[in-house]
Amino acid sequence: MPEFAAAVAAALELIVTLDGDLLAIILLSLKVNLTALALSLVVGLPLGAIVGLYDFPGRRLVIVVLNALMGLPPVVVGLIVYLLLSRSGPFGVLGLLFTPTAMIIAQVILVTPIIAALSRQVIADLWAEYCEQLRSFGATSWQSMTTLLWDARFSLVTTILAGFGRASAEVGAVMIVGGNIDHVTRIMTTAIALETSKGNLTLALGLGIVLLLITLTVNAAAYAVREGAARRAALV
Amino acid sequence: MRSPPPILPLEVRELCYSANGVDLLHDISVSFSAGPVTIILGPNGAGKSLLLRLCHGLLEPTGGTVRWRGGGNPVRRHAMVFQRPVLLRRAVAANISHALKLHGLNRHDRRQRTQAALAQAGLTDLAQRQARLLSGGEQQRLAFARAWALSPQVLFLDEPTASLDPAATRAIESMIEGFRTIGTKIVMTTHDLGQARRLADEVLFLNQGRLVENGPADRFFAGPRSEQGRAFIAGDLLW
Numbered sequence: 001m002p003e004f005a006a007a008v009a010a011a012l013e014l015i016v017t018l019d020g021d022l023l024a025i026i027l028l029s030l031k032v033n034l035t036a037l038a039l040s041l042v043v044g045l046p047l048g049a050i051v052g053l054y055d056f057p058g059r060r061l062v063i064v065v066l067n068a069l070m071g072l073p074p075v076v077v078g079l080i081v082y083l084l085l086s087r088s089g090p091f092g093v094l095g096l097l098f099t100p101t102a103m104i105i106a107q108v109i110l111v112t113p114i115i116a117a118l119s120r121q122v123i124a125d126l127w128a129e130y131c132e133q134l135r136s137f138g139a140t141s142w143q144s145m146t147t148l149l150w151d152a153r154f155s156l157v158t159t160i161l162a163g164f165g166r167a168s169a170e171v172g173a174v175m176i177v178g179g180n181i182d183h184v185t186r187i188m189t190t191a192i193a194l195e196t197s198k199g200n201l202t203l204a205l206g207l208g209i210v211l212l213l214i215t216l217t218v219n220a221a222a223y224a225v226r227e228g229a230a231r232r233a234a235l236v
Numbered sequence: 237m238r239s240p241p242p243i244l245p246l247e248v249r250e251l252c253y254s255a256n257g258v259d260l261l262h263d264i265s266v267s268f269s270a271g272p273v274t275i276i277l278g279p280n281g282a283g284k285s286l287l288l289r290l291c292h293g294l295l296e297p298t299g300g301t302v303r304w305r306g307g308g309n310p311v312r313r314h315a316m317v318f319q320r321p322v323l324l325r326r327a328v329a330a331n332i333s334h335a336l337k338l339h340g341l342n343r344h345d346r347r348q349r350t351q352a353a354l355a356q357a358g359l360t361d362l363a364q365r366q367a368r369l370l371s372g373g374e375q376q377r378l379a380f381a382r383a384w385a386l387s388p389q390v391l392f393l394d395e396p397t398a399s400l401d402p403a404a405t406r407a408i409e410s411m412i413e414g415f416r417t418i419g420t421k422i423v424m425t426t427h428d429l430g431q432a433r434r435l436a437d438e439v440l441f442l443n444q445g446r447l448v449e450n451g452p453a454d455r456f457f458a459g460p461r462s463e464q465g466r467a468f469i470a471g472d473l474l475w
Contacts, residue, residue: 132294133322137338137386138311147334151325 003201011206022203026210029187032100032174033167036107040163043108044115045156049145051116052123066120069113074106078176081106085177098179103187106173111163118159122152154229157222164218168211243310243389244270244421246291252299253286261286261445264300268390268423272437273416275453276425277468282442284425285319288392291423292316312339315388319395321379323367328359328378331367332385339386349385356414357381358407373404380411391415393424397431409434429469433457441465 014022051062083089085097085105096102126148134144149156171189178185180194188207195204246268253261261283268274268291276284289295291302293309294316304310324331329350336346354360357377362370367378376396383391393412397405412435415422426432432439436453443464449456460466 130322130324132289132316132318134338135294136292136311136316137335139338143338147324147338154325 007201007205010202011209014202014206015210022206024183025186025188025191025207028100029168032103032107032187033164036104036111036167037164039104039108040111040115041160044112045119045149048116048119049123049149052120053127053145053148063120066113066117070117072110072113074110074170074172075176077106077109078173081109081173081177097177098181098185100178100185102177103174103185106177107167107170110170110173111167114166115159115163118162119156122155122159123148126152154226157226161219161222165215168215240313241306242270243304243306243313244268245305246390247303248291249303250300251290251297251302253290253295254298259445264447266440266447266450268421270421273422273424273435274438274440275432275436276423276440276442277427277432278442279427279468283445284442285394287442288316288394288423288425292392313388314390314392315383315386316392316394317379317383317396319398321375323375323378326367327364328367328370329354329363331378332382335382336385353381353385356384357411373400373407376400376404376408377411380408384415388420390421390423393422395425441468
């Protein structure tokens with residue numbers, strides 16, 4: 001496979017020389033994915049904690065819906081966000097279609113249910129253990145929620161990773177609402193799809209390698225944090 | 237510092253509790269007053285822990301009332317230590333100071349009270365260790381230190397030494413004495429007769445969800461009035 005080897009070599013050269021196009025795509029990808037992840041955490045963690053903590057009418061339904069939403073097909077989300085943001089849609093006046101903001105919106109919709117559903121499970125398990133003691137302390141609902149989120153922090157790392165994985169690997173939704181416009185909304189996954197179909201395997205592979213490296217690094221760091229915590233303190 | 241208004245006596249009237257159609261406590265009426273150490277005795281399943289949880293407000297009775305002096309449930313002026321201590325995934329000192337934070341104390345008071353409680357429990361050297369890595373006895377001492385820091389007027393203890401060895405049990409009993417010395421009302425369950433003899437000023441004897449005897453400890457141990465009480469003291473099996 002001389003062609004493949006040549007492509008890999010060329011891809012590595014792009015990475016090592018910090019090719020301008022490659023760098024721009026990587027930075028935009030990180031910006032979109034991390035912003036979407038941060039917003040999803042702000043919404044998803046409290047949502048997961050509330051559903052994990054409180055008994056309210058329709059709670060089971062909410063849990064089922066959250067779990068189901070974890071498997072939302074990205075292209076469908078892309079299509080819905082596209083319709084909402086398109087010029088004739090309800091939010092068309094905002095002019096967000098084919099911008100990084102539109103991509104962030106689509107990814108927030110995809111990632112939030114994952115954060116909420118997984119954190120709900122973590123919080124519910126910890127609440128089963130802490131419930132009597134926190135009530136004995138006379139803790140308010142807010143105090144219970146913040147105590148649980150803090151004490152579950154190492155277990156929640158896995159949840160956050162799952163959310164980041166979803167955001168960074170996803171291509172269908174961002175392709176539709178971002179449009180994969182060069183230097184505007186082109187991120188790693190959409191660029192790989194495009195360059196592959198164009199036959200430009202060098203750039204596609206270079207991006208693919210970077211995407212893999214980022215995923216590996218993030219997971220390794222999270223693993224180290226979790227393992228370190230477990231060794232030090234039986235915290236998880 | 238102005239001391240908070242007293243919450244005792246605690247009046248329990250015709251207290252009933254049932255779950256899934258099974259009556260677990262029947263018609264318990266008893267009054268807890270400040271001072272004497274009250275030990276709730278009885279075999280497993282007698283309803284001892286249930287009575288504590290109902291008094292502490294962790295469970296709602298299905299019948300009857302639990303009435304504190306002054307009304308309502310002054311939950312932050314009584315505390316409970318469980319058979320298996322529930323420790324937060326934090327350092328030893330943080331376990332105490334977080335409980336104080338939940339009670340709304342400022343940083344300065346939290347630090348002072350945490351240090352005093354650690355000293356009281358002999359845990360000062362372990363202050364920065366992770367709580368969940370302590371031995372069973374140390375974990376229970378930490379739970380007591382946490383209760384000490386909260387300075388409750390009433391302390392409910394649910395079989396606090398049931399899973400501890402004799403040395404750890406002795407440490408816990410001396411902490412219970414410490415609470416008695418500062419005037420904290422102790423209400424404790426146990427099925428350990430020797431422990432009950434060492435600690436009790438008054439005894440409630442429960443069997444099968446009913447209050448069978450209620451009176452001074454020396455009278456109960458000298459000669460229970462009920463047949464079930466006599467059998468329990470004699471070490472016969474009750475069911």
